[in-house]
Amino acid sequence: MATFKEFRNNVKPNWCPGCGDFSVQAAIQRAAANVGLEPEQLAVISGIGCSGRISGYINAYGLHGIHGRALPIAQGVKLANRELTVIASGGDGDGFAIGMGHTVHAIRRNLDITYIVMDNQIYGLTKGQTSPRSAEGFKTKSTPEGSIESTLSPLEIAMSAGATFIAQSFSSDLKQLTALIEAGLNHKGFSLINVFSPCVTFNKVNTYDWFKENIVNLNEFPDYDPSNRMAAMNKIMETNGMLTGLIYQNKERKSYENLIAGFQEQGLANQDIQLSQDQFEKLLAEFK
Amino acid sequence: MISQLSWKIGGQQGEGVESTDRIFSTALNRLGYYLYGYRHFSSRIKGGHTNNKIRISTHPIRAISDDLDILVAFDQESIDLNSHELRSGGVVVADAKFNPVLPEGVDAQLFAVPITKIAEELGTSLMKNMVASGASWALLGLPIEVFNKAVEEEFGRKGPAIVEKNVEAVKRGAEFVLEQAGGPLDAFKLDEADGKQKLFMIGNEAIGLGSVAAGCRLMSAYPITPASEIMEYLIKKLPKFGGTVVQTEDEIAAVTMAIGANYAGVRTMTASAGPGLSLMMEAIGLAGMTEQPLVIVNTQRGGPSTGLPTKQEQSDLNAMVYGTHGEIPKIVIAPASIEDCFYDMIEAFNLSEQYQVPVIVMTDLQLSLGKQSCEELDLSTVTINRGKLVRESELPELETHQLFKRYELTEDGVSPRVIPGDKHGLHHVTGVEHDETGRPSENAGNRLRMMDKRLNKLNGLQIRDAVRSDSPHDAADLLIIGMGSTGGTIDEARSRLAEEGVSSNHITIRQIHPFPTELVKAELNKAKKVIILENNATAQLAAQVKLYAGGADKIKSVLKYDGNPFLPSEVHQACKELN
Incomplete structure (x- = not known):
């Protein structure tokens, strides 16, 4: 069985020293090994941005696509071969700005994939512009007077879109993050894991220390029941989204693959595609 | 005796023009006539003039006609808008309810049939299309049993009572008009057809059928005129073969989902028209850059912007050839017949895997939506060619940190391809310029080699009947x-x-x-x-x-x-x- 080392490759990430994304990479590698995957059974599909490079830093199948479209590509991979484990990954700009439409519909569709967002509240690769996750008043190169748009709450949006698994974590907490990714991989449906992953170069406000001071860990609430949708929504609003842990999970709803009429357990990619003459005749009969 | 004639039915959208046309043409097809249809419709569901025209012939035809022999009109507007097409001696069958009149100068015979009245007497005005089509069928002197059979198939699922009423409506319409005309019209007596039943379909159905035969098992698409019939056909068929259709949130999702599924080893298509094609451009570039197979059907309609969404045009050629940023290899093929729509889909899927490139199949609205006779389609000529797709068992073992050369430089520029899941095929895929294993590289020499590799893949390409x-x-x-x-x-x-x-x-x-x-x-x-x-x-x-x-x-x-x-x-x- 593969250990987390098998999910490492020899590519040196081009992230800045101290970037939160390193821990996310490590957590994915550990979680993949912990759930018993082999590298060839995993496909990591990523978007564009600093975090989008992650698919190239994990020893597995990886596709680094176009900005904002990791989710539809990942869903295509899963539909084509449901035997694979599929992780989609990218930043907050990728998933909540240019790709927000796909995020909401991927949540609704509920294919069995795990979506990990590295949320640093800023655009890093383009060198410091505002993100939908930036706080109001946040000054960046594109908002020199401070952002005048309200901050997007991906957790609330995910809840209202009918998400079946919502978690949030902090890249400093490797243990929790790994456990949540494992839970996401084990969840039979779409799992959203938003990870506070500080940008040490362009975001001088939402720093490691700032997160440590401001986040609430759900582990501190032993009575918290992640199957209670109302309670989850309340908790998100109560904490203004600054919470970590498994926030909501619906184990009842079947994943998309399991709702498609006639969809088999065997991956479509592994099935025969040759049509028989008999099958063809039946198709032709409708046109006579 | 004549060898061909043209029949048209006109009325308000939602009034039964479509179903009448369907029954009428199905019956003609059963008799072995060659048919070629044209739909005139608007971008709305109820109301607005619509008409369907069918050309009927004893020999193969592939064009609409200049003129018209028989016009069936549900309203005066249909007469006013279409009677100029009537040839001298043509016929108009119209509903007596609106006191139809022929515009001045139109040399045609008018039969005012109490279409609505007869239908209402039989229980519902909904059946007026059956009265009207029965009347026009009777004027042609064609066997009524064949027509009734088509009626039965159209309404069969609604139960025998409904079938019986509709057959009665056909009979009443026929009786009324034959009494007025004194029998079938000699001028419209068609030569007997060869009796050999043809396939009868629209281009979009032939595209759907061709895709199934080509081994396409997934489609991701967003509804748009005039492409939607392809997804509507495939959602009925693909589940029978293990696959499915996903209606995505937009065309960007449609094309990127198709790219993901092709990457993972399933022949997957999307289809759209101009506006959707424009949205897909960046992703088509990704497929070109990462050498993923991809098949896109573009059913052209009137542009630009929303343009003329239900009308004929061939104005996306430049967009298809030049649309993406940067330079990628891409194939654009244009079926020119209903049979091409079928065979070209097989060709498109084969080319997309043989050359690992996006292939755009361009039709136009008339080819996509015009219902027409189709020659027998031959599955035995269909060969599925997956190019350099390597099976897992053929892969040599990889050493630690070694990656499969998915972009190996080869003589023909096409590299061996593996799909995720293969144990010894690990590699990376990125839209960033990359080396032979798919790893990002800005090295100038590598850039030149990779650009040349991709762009030279299609040198000398010649498709069937190019x-x-x-x-x-x-x-x-x-x-x-x-x-x-x-x-x-x-x-x-x-x-x-x-x-x-x-x-x-x-x-x-x-x-x-x-x-x-x-x-x-x-x-x-x-x-x-x-x-x-x-x-x-x-x-x-x-x-x-x-x-x-x-x-x-x-x-x-x-x-x-x-x-x-x-x-x-x-x-x-x-x-x-x-x-």
């Missing part, structure tokens, strides 16, 4: 060049030209990109003058011909961009004027 040629003359007065649905119309114009002593050749360019330069050059050399016919305003096909094959001094363009297909008479007239 240029379909009917050029009997070594020195023709005229060469007419077209693409898509216009071929049948051009051929009808040519036979009229031949009667006037003008010799003409005709080629249909089916491989739009990469351009089949040598094949076209050879044809240009055989004609004194060249006319290029296309449904757009800026002569996009002519620009390609001139760019690659030359001949600018003798090429003239005939363009139509008012939303309607060319008529044979228009092509004939234009050729006479330009020759």
